[in-house]
Amino acid sequence: MNSTVIIAIVAALILVALAVFFILKNKSSKEMECPIDLDRLIQALGGIDNIVDVETTPSTLKVKLKDQSQLPIDEIKALGASGIVQGADTLTMIFGKASYLIGENLRKSL
Known part of the structure; x- marks a missing residue:
C-alpha cells in the first residue's frame, strides 16, 4: 500500500x-446541568443555612432541614416535584430521574 x-x-x-x-x-x-432552578429550590427550602444534609435515590431527593415551618410546598411542586412527603426533620421530594442530578448540584452548593 x-x-x-x-x-x-x-x-x-x-x-x-x-x-x-x-x-x-x-x-x-x-x-450535569441542573434541570430545575436550583436557587429557587434552595430559597424554598429556607436557604442554604437551613439545609443540613442531602440524600438521593433514583427517584427522590431527601433533605434534612433545621426548620420545616412555613415551607412553600406549592412552590416546590411548581419546580417539578411530583410529590412531597414531610417527616419530622426531613422533606422528601419526588423529582424522578432528575433527583440524583438535582441532589448532586445541591450538595455542591452547600
Missing part, C-alpha cells in the same frame, strides 16, 4: 476520534 494512502487513513481516523471525543464531552457536560 502506498504511504500517502496510509497517511490519509491515519489522519481520517484521528479526525473521527477527535469528533467523537468532543461530542461525548459536550453531552456529558449538558447532562
